[in-house]
Amino acid sequence: MKKYFVLCFLFLGIKVQAQKTPFELSGKKETTTYTAAIAYYQNLVKGCPEAKLLSYGSTDFGKPLHLLVLSKDKVFDPAAIRKSNKRILLINNGIHPGEPEGIDASMMLARDLIKGNKIPKNVVIAIIPLYNIDGSFNRTGTSRANQNGPVAYGFRGNSKNLDLNRDFIKTDSKNSAAFQLIFNTWQPEIFVDTHTSNGADYQYVMTLIPTQKDKLNGILSDYLTQTLVPDLYKRMEQQGYPMIPYVNSIGETPESGITGFIESPRYSTGYTTLHNTIGFMPETHMLKSYDLRVDATYKLLQAYVDIVARDASVIGENKQKADAFVAAQQEFPLDWKLNKSEVNELQFKGFEAGQKPSEVSGADRLYYDRSKPYTKTIKEWNKFEPAITVQKPIAYIIPKAWDRVINLLKLNGVKLREIKADQKIAVESYYIGDFKTGTRPYEGHYLHSAVKLNPVKQNLQYYAGDFVVYVNQPCNRYIVETLEPQATDSYFNWNFFDSILDMKEHYSAYVFEDTAAELLKKNPDLKAKLEAKKASDGDFAKNGPAQLDFVYKNSDYYEKTHNRYPVARLLTDVQLDLK
Incomplete structure (x- = not known):
């Protein structure tokens, strides 16, 4: 009997140990590899009907993108999930594999939700374990020169040396196409893309970039600014990780003020905005210890799960209203500008900055003195307005x-x-x-x-x-x-x-000279147009080849497709013969 209990104890110990992530097993100093992460998830879903590990498409590295899906009702069909009025939270990790906190935090989060029977009934949680698989295999401990751990990590570029967080429109990578397949199949209401910052030194472990509020549909923006973001800040403060907006300084140090981040559609959260999905880029501070950065990310991801579960109904209603609004919307902003006259004030916890001689060059260099923390009021500019619109x-x-x-x-x-x-x-x-x-x-x-x-x-x-x-x-x-x-x-x-933008046909000047002369004789309007151009432009009046080219480009000989954008606009609702 004693031997039996010893064996049971050993078995349970092995099982518990097997559920630990590589990050935990390393003493919280190392991040997982891609191979270990997928093996961990494969083992995690065994015997768990509430979890599935799916794969989509391919990447430039030749491996598919994996998606872990946690569904309390054991339903894994996205259409059926939407019909049952459940929310979908999508978490993306490792778009920059040298910023791996989300990779490790998500593994622990998934385990704890499964083992603790804590998967919300009204939220399906979908996790991309590691997006830039290519870059994760290019593993060193030096490519992010300013970062405090982990011991080794992946590289920002993928195997085509593309920054995948610039690839959501052009889609030069197979990774991007696979992500868009996942995104448009599951259609999440909330999206989180985990990152690590660069830049100034300050006291915060976690900073946050929400979808830019002025770019987001107004219905969604109201919920984002009035409920979701304030609640995230409150919960993180309670967890011991006060947050600040991403420190996008306008000067050398944060005291000069910060501006909001305007993410165009090339970025993940700019892309998700085009689909009326509220997006976030959490950015942990690169100089804080890796264990704290992972812990802060874990707690923030848990906060998303809790808030989305609490607000599932209103989040769903807002998304439906936003989709209906955009379907009928007439005017669309195409570019944005910062309103420099509208400013907020923030309480900011930083470190005193100063100058001292560089030991490399002898010239003055910036440094931050961590023995001199401060709390100061700084300015934030975060009001963006349309710079270009179109009907x-x-x-x-x-x-x-x-x-x-x-x-x-x-x-x-x-x-x-x-x-x-x-x-x-x-x-x-x-x-x-x-x-x-x-x-x-x-x-x-x-x-x-x-x-x-x-x-x-x-x-x-x-x-x-x-x-x-x-x-x-x-x-x-x-x-x-x-x-x-x-x-x-x-x-x-x-x-x-x-x-x-290329011309496919042109002319030989000595031949077209005679043709052009004949055109001017037969077309008084063209002749008048040429003379007017000569009268208004002295350089043109002295340039014979330019005048010949002017006649050519204002004649039927000039190709009508040169510089003509091939996507045309239908302005009247005429009946077309369509399939």
Whole structure:
């Protein structure tokens, strides 16, 4: 009998030990590897009907994205979950694998929810264990030079050296496509993407970036600012981790003031905003010890679970109202600017900053004195206003040749209709009048900006199989902010349509000189237009080749598709022959 009890004790000890995460087993100094994390989750779901480990798509590393789903009712069909009026909370970890707190915290959270029978009945919790699988295999202890642990961690870039938190619109990585498949399949109401900060030194372990309140639909923004964010701050204060907004300093130190973070759709929470999902980027402070950073992340994730369970009904109602509002919305902001005249005051717990001689260069350098903590009032600017807006059309028409655009729209739940037979349609086309392009590559692209457009009404020929996208959908923001070329993260700005900027035909000057002379004789209006240009522009008047080019570009010889943006706007609700 004594031997039996000893064996039972040993068995229970082994079982408890097996449930510990690699982070806990290391004395809270190490983060898990991808292989260990997936093995841990696979073991965790064994014999637990309330948990499933699913896989989606692929990544650039050749492995699928995993998704742990915790469902109290043992229902794992997203459509059925939505019909049963449950909320979905999606947690993403390791988009930057050198910022791994969420990876380890989520493993412990999932275990504790399962083993403690604490999965809420009205919330389904979905966790991406590690998003940038590629970067997690590029493991060192030095790539984040300013960070205090863990012992070793992954690299920011994936196997294509892409920063995946800049890839949610252009989707150059398979990781992004797999994430968008998960996101649009599960359609979470609340999204959390765990991170670690860089920047100033201060007393806080956790800082927070919510979806920018002015960009978010007003119905959702009211709940975010009046209930959700204040409750998160209150709960974290009670847990011993007071928070502050992400310290986005306008000067060298936080005393100069901070501004809100305006996340465009290239970022995870900017992307989720396009779908009326409230998003968060928790940012732990890189100089705090790793065990504290993981603990703060764990407690924040638990706070999300508790609040979403408490407010499940209102969160669901708000999402439905926001979707209905956006489906009928007429005007859409495409770019944003900070209102510098509206300022808040925050109590900030920092450390005194000073200057001292650098031991490297001898020049003065910044340092923070942790022996001199302070609490000061600092300024925060966090009011953003639209800088560019557009009135939505009835629909956009996209020729079928632009299949990358079409596939991304489909991936994001956009409903497209196919044109049934060849037909001419009266549309508004944009001609690209001007734009700026970066002089250096950014995330594999020479990004466009400051786009100027010349809208022209035309009758254009479309063909069977071309696509019509009506702008009467809950995902209107995704449609408009990707298809309007002047939007910050439009497909145009990410170079999807650069081929239209090239001329495919031209002329030999010695031949076209005679043609141009004949055109001017037969077309008095063109002649008058040329003379007016010469009179108003002295350089042009002295430039013979420029004048010849002017005649060419104002004649029928000039190709009509040059600089014509291929996605047209349907402005009148005409009956189209559609499948």
